[in-house]
Amino acid sequence: MKKSDYTIIENRLLARNTYMMVLRGDSTQFTAPGQFMNVSVEGFYLRRPISVCDWSPSTVTMIYKTVGRGTEKMAALKEGTVLNILTGLGNGxxxxxxxxxxxxxxxxxxxxxxxxxxxxxxxxxxxxxxxxxxxxxxxxxxxxxxxxxxxxxxxxxxxxxxxxxxxxxxxxxxxxxxxxxxxxxxxxxxxxxxxxxxxxxxLSLEERMGCGFGACMGCTVITASGAKRVCKDGPVFRREELGW
Amino acid sequence: MVNTEVTLSGLMLSNPVIPASGTFGYGREFSELYDLDILGSFSFKGTTKEPRTGNQAPRIAETEGGMLNAVGLQNPGIHEVIDREIPFIREVFHKPVIANISGFSEEEYVYCCSLIDKVPEVGIIEVNISCPNVHNGGMSFGTDPKSAKRVTEAVKRVTTKPVYMKLTPNVTDIASIAKACEEGGADGISLINTLLAMRIDLKKRKPLLANRTGGLSGGAIFPVALRMVYDVYEAVKIPIIGMGGISSAEDVIEMMLAGATAVEIGAANLVDPYASRDIIRQLPFTMKKLGIDSLSEIIGGAHNG
Missing domain, CATH: 3.40.50.80 (Nucleotide-binding domain of ferredoxin-NADP reductase (FNR) module)
Structure with a gap:
């Protein structure tokens, strides 16, 4: 995990309620597809956990749905806005x-x-x-x-x-x-x-998260090998672990 | 050079900043981010006799200036903590740690405290009689002066380590509970735990948390916590660890002026994993700005005159 600042270089509507945001900044924390990041949005206490769609050495792309006031605020952000983000979260x-x-x-x-x-x-x-x-x-x-x-x-x-x-x-x-x-x-x-x-x-799971990095035990799922944190032990779990 | 040292029941801390139980796990995640030895201490995740998986999800909700949690004391149980977490803590943290002990009966508190009493890495036992997210236990011990005193006495009989009782704000008169704990032999008081709260999902027209209610923490509760620390300081002579929404060096100083000898940082660690480190870094500069040479001299400073 790393906490760093990213600059929005693109933020546009892709489909109904669906936006793509491209950020300029460090992508070295991402090591596997399926990892996510936790985005600080001004005016909101908790960060927004959002999966990573793709990355290059100097950019990170995410696609997100507007599901509440936080993501609606994100959708309104202009190019050049700086966001503080925790990156490289989860296993992938x-x-x-x-x-x-x-x-x-x-x-x-x-x-x-x-x-x-x-x-x-x-x-x-x-x-x-x-x-x-x-x-x-x-x-x-x-x-x-x-x-x-x-x-x-x-x-x-x-x-x-x-x-x-x-x-x-x-x-x-x-x-x-x-x-x-x-x-x-x-x-x-x-x-x-x-x-x-x-x-x-x-399977990649989604749950309401507090911290996104394994500290608060907010997003627990019960697996064959006990209680696991979606944010830290997941979000990706093997089918047999979930017993589904 | 300013002096940030404070002393809790004979235990000298290099600074008063202590990550709060439930926001710092057993130190594992944060030990990868920064050197934990910069901390005054840390209070590990509330630990019970048996392993617990906690409440159903969702357990987290957001609110203006804060968050709700209804985790419900998920923890691996006291034996696993002593066998696996304490040896890890020994590797990454070279100061006395605070053991947060929770329970559902007087016997359970006694059982866990008598075990943790034998762990040399533990400097203080923080007895959580204030968890709002479990039923038939937790907070019910902290809402009645008589039972708070009884748990304190019972725990004190089985340990020689300093015992700090962690109190709930969900009471009419927190000072009377603190006083009862002092009479029961408590070495100090930790306050406040989270405020019982809820959110409702507008579309589903149902409580957002599966547990229906949760505990409110974060900046929103700081003034409430401050007022309660102020009241308890007037009521007892034992030291206070103040907590509730602290997120800056200024908040630390304000809480100490209200009467706290040390402070715990809670929800701030979750929104910014470096929050405790950054507060410790900032503290000497804020002290200089405010003309404070020694932090221990300002404890309860707002009560003078």
Whole structure:
């Protein structure tokens, strides 16, 4: 973990209630896709934990949904604004058990960390299948970006306005020859994935956090090996750890 | 050169700054960030006889100038703490540590304190009779002078270490509770624990925390804590560790003027992991600015005249 200042170089609307922010600053604390950062927003006591979508040696990209007053304030920030951020938080995804044809399953705000994961898997010569789940057409973001890096993308929408009508699990049912899964999204989606497949995999959890670095015990999840902190021991857990 | 030393029950601290129980774990996370030996001491996570996983999530909510927590005393239990956490603390912190002990019965407090009494790394036992997030225990011992006194007496019988009773602000008259603890033989008083509070989710129309209520901490509670330290200082002769929303060197000095001999830093550590370190760094400069040569001379300074 590192605490440092970042300068906003881009902050724009990608889809309904969904923004992309690119920050200039140190990215050396990020070592695995699926890690997150905790962003201090002026006027709010606690930081906002937000997953990292991608990074370069001098920039960090995050995609976030406006879900409350804090993220609404973030959405209104202008280029040049300086943000104090704790970076390199959490464990991130482990690429080693992926096999040749892993499936990456993201729902809504759970999609962004899968982008860096897909990039790294492709770099290793894997052929990731990507399932992106949204509520409707106006919420779709990053489909083109996933396609551009060479991922095989399937889109689902709950209202059927684009792609497969239904949920990510409906797309998953139609796929064959998968070797492993990586998932990020709302808890009901994660549980439905586990109910619907025998594949082994990793799931990134979300919980209300106090500190984001393991001190306050605010975001505990009960696992096969006892109480774990989503922020420090996770956010990524192996399926067997969760027993789902 | 200003003097930041203070003394708690014969224990000399290089400065009065102590990260508060529940915001510092057992020091592991923070030992990776800075040298813990700069601290006056630290109070480790509230420890019970048995391991506890705490309450259901969500356990955290935000509020104006502060936060709510309903963790519910998640901890690995006293035996695990003595076997695994104390040896780690010995590696990273070379001063007496404060052991925060929580419980659900008088027997449990006695059991844990008699074990921790034998741990040489522990300089002070802070007995938490004030956790608002557990049921059938915790705070109920700290809301009645008689039971507060009884727990104090029971714990004092099984340890020779200084015993500080950590009090809840969720009472009508905190000074009477502090006085009862003093009569029971307490060596000092720690105050305040968090204020019982809640938030409601507007969309779900339900309490935001799964536990329904939680404890409010952070800058929002500083004036409440300050007033209570001030009142308790007038009521007892034993030293006070003051806490509640402290986030700057100025807050430290204000709390000491109200009557605290030392202070604990709580929620500030969670929003800025370097908060305690930065307050310690800033303290000599703030003292100079205010014309303070020695911190121990200002304790209770606001009561003069």
């Amino acid at each position: 995804y482990d690429l080693s058990p992926s096999g040749d044809r892993p499936v990456l399953i993201g729902g809504g705000a759970g999609i962004p960390p899968l982008f860096r994961l897909a990039k790294e898997l492709i770099r290793e010569g894997k052929k990731p299948q990507v399932i992106l789940g949204y509520n409707s057409k106006d919420e779709i973001f990053f489909e083109d970006e996933f396609i551009a890096i060479g991922a095989d993308v399937t889109v689902t929408t709950a209202d059927g306005s684009v792609g497969i009508k239904g949920f990510v699990t409906d797309a998953l049912k139609q796929m064959e020859g998968l070797t492993y899964f990586y998932a990020c999204g709302p808890i009901p989606m994660l549980k439905a994935i586990c109910t619907g497949t025998d594949l082994d995999g990793q």
